[in-house]
Amino acid sequence: MAYDLPIDDVMPQVIDALRASGRVVLQAPPGAGKTTRVPLAMLDAGLTAGKIIMLEPRRLAARAAAERMSETLGQEVGQTVGFRVRGASAISAHTRIEVVTEGILTRMLQQDPDLPGVGAVIFDEFHERSLNADLGLALCLEVASALRDDLLLVAMSATLDAAPVATLMAAPIVTSEGRSFPVTPHWLDRPIGTQRFEQAAADLVVHALNTSPGSALVFLPGEGEIRRVESALRDRIPKDCTIAPLFGAMDFKAQRAAIAPAKTGRKIVLATSIAETSLTIEGIQIVVDGGKARRARFDPASGMSRLVTDRVTRAEATQRAGRAGRVSEGTAYKLWTKGEEGALAAFPPAEIxxxxxxxxxxxxxxxxxxxxxxxxxxxxxxxxxxxxxxxxxxxxxxxxxxxxxxxxxxxxxxxxxxxxxxxxxxxxxxxxxxxxxxxxxxxxxxxxxxxxxxxxxxxxxxxxxxxxxxxxxxxxxxxxxxxxxxNTDGPDTLGVLAALAYPDRVAMRRKGDSPRFVMSGGKGAVMPDGDPMANERLLVATDLDGDPREARIRQAVRLSDADLRATFPEQIGWHDVCTWSRREGRVLTRQQERFGALVLDDRAWSDAGPDEIALAMLDGVRQLGLMPGKAAKLFLARARLMGSDFPDFSDAHLMETLDDWLLPHLSNVRSTADWKGFDLHPALLARMSWDEQQQLAKAAPAHFTTPLGRKLAIDYEGAQPQISLRLQEVFGVTQHPMIAGQPLQITLLSPAQRPVQVTTDLPGFWAGSYADVRKDMRARYPRHPWPEDPTQADPTLRAKPRGT
Structure with a gap:
């Protein structure tokens, strides 16, 4: 093996770490040689007698890595080094290194958890954080802990924040700095604005070719953009330039042709993120980065993962630009401004x-x-x-x-x-x-x-x-x-097949003129106006736009009532439904034949019991809120003055515990009108024991008894309890009345029932401002008593006879 790659400088550290702990996390930039060098070095060092399995995130990268290592050994693929990907493989009895796509490792582990015949597992490009890679590493760590303490584990990455992975694996970190050439970055002077993305990308490619030497690698989000940029470039590039698309859906022969060096002239490789890592494309000195990437995201519209287009992250942009500095000094042209770069996320999100x-x-x-x-x-x-x-x-x-x-x-x-x-x-x-x-x-x-x-x-x-x-x-x-x-014996009707995949997306048209549907999973959907399927009673919505309130149907297929019943006989049944209707403001009692949230048939239910009605009305109360009458309001105000040892009568707690205290009292309530006329006071009072009721009556009474024996209702709705009464009625009172530990607010009235003083300290009033009040009131109301010392006078509501 010719040791002329940057990774070779740290290879002894990698081998030593594996001998010492059986695990290592290797950081190395693209082009350092980790993908093709590490497995061969492990094999050459005799670290394990078993196979070395190396995971790659993409089929092209897996096959290319196997071919490159086989070429290094002077062998055909399938001898010492082989590969297994979906739809193709090249292995033999002599294969010691297998390069596989990530899902294959999961299948191997599920079939034989102890991985017989496997001595090491390498997770290449772990920074991409696919679900299969995360799961594969987690399973391998458990296998190594419980079954195979001899299993060697390696995680390799170009841009990964290695510390969390190293901590998880309890592994040392080895870093290769690489030996890349300088890459000069160029940004746009201003954002592309309303210009079409593909046209702006094509313009930047033409500019890059006219100002920089070498072949170009252009990063675009997907096949559609690649085809449109290719079309836009056809008549604008020099005759010696060859355009080579590169994306995952291409056949392998076309992918190999794309990464091969140009036979004559220059080459323009229009690639997805498939070219970010693991692949070396000869002759590239120019990178044009479109600034977008496709990622797998859970899509509520399809119920599965979909590829969405995101802005590139700083880690991805750095990695892409580095492709221009593999063989000589290079140039990276970016389809965004330098100011926009600061808004880029640091790393792409993990698929998990x-x-x-x-x-x-x-x-x-x-x-x-x-x-x-x-x-x-x-x-x-x-x-x-x-x-x-x-x-x-x-x-x-x-x-x-x-x-x-x-x-x-x-x-x-x-x-x-x-x-x-x-x-x-x-x-x-x-x-x-x-x-x-x-x-x-x-x-x-x-x-x-x-x-x-x-x-x-x-x-x-x-x-x-x-x-x-x-x-x-x-x-x-x-x-x-x-x-x-x-198995070809199953049902073959499109509607049935779609319903098998999406039993929660069987949709029934709502009543009305607009094409709106309710789905069996409970969500709403709407058909585009004028679509031929807008009047279908039943259909299966296989693709929606993801609107959480009412999704727009993008793909659907008809479903007959008979097919629905034949496909889901166990899920369709009759249900007694007693429910609160917000629209009608009352409890509805029906018997319904249902499939999930779909009502296939509906009949009146005349003999619903009081318990069912009360439970349904409870939902109405939750929507309508508490509506206490005068007596209930007074009771609540009094109860809320009591301390923390007393039952909680806050609105929030009462609403949370409706089932406990209100449900037994709702048997004759079934509409908004009934609830508005319902007296809450007995139900609230029932939350208290007899002793608590007596404590409440003593500490926060409903009435105040004056010295003359009159009962006045205490107003508890203000900041503190209060009453109003004639000043003469509290003559002789030398201790201020208290309610629930706080002074009662008393509004003292003149003989004409007008306020003359508000006080929470009656003795202080007698000793202070009473003298001024007496002076003013004697002249205005001479027939009423105004003693100099009111504390020694008797309470009275009488006036002197006229003429005396």
């Missing part, structure tokens, strides 16, 4: 944070573990994992205790999302084609929502509208592969 967890949850169930039982760099979100398990239970892949079923094991063997795998496993001859259509991008642009049109296009029938022929070819290829070994 944003992707669909259904397949992940299925693998966990097969392994027989909870996510908390395993070690992850980023643990999955508990709520989203529970949602994924709910989907699997709906498909019959998990039982009610979230344990794997035999059907679930069968689904895991199919290279599909569990929804589509369930459809293929249960469906007839059309299921593989439909699964391929639903798993890929829509091959018809601007077509009506009817899914049967897509099936016709795949079958070669003439379809009006814009057809993506490349997408159709890929769908046909996938359908053919999925059909191998398929």
């Amino acid at each position: 944070e944003v992707g669909d967890l259904s397949s992940f949850a299925l693998e966990l169930a097969i392994w027989g573990a909870q996510a908390s039982d395993l070690s992850f760099v980023t643990p999955p979100h508990e709520g989203r994992l529970a949602e994924a398990q709910s989907v699997l239970q709906m498909l019959g892949a998990l039982d009610t205790n979230a344990r794997i079923t035999e059907h679930g094991r069968a689904l895991a063997k199919l290279p599909l999302h569990p929804r589509l795998a369930h459809m293929v496993a249960k469906g007839g001859r059309s299921a593989p084609t439909l699964a391929a259509i639903l798993a890929e991008r829509d091959p018809l642009r601007g077509a009506p929502v009817d899914l049967s049109l897509r099936m016709d296009a795949v079958a070669g029938k003439r379809i009006l509208g814009e057809v993506n022929h490349a997408a159709l070819a890929h769908i046909r290829q996938e359908a053919k592969r999925l059909a191998q070994g398929q």
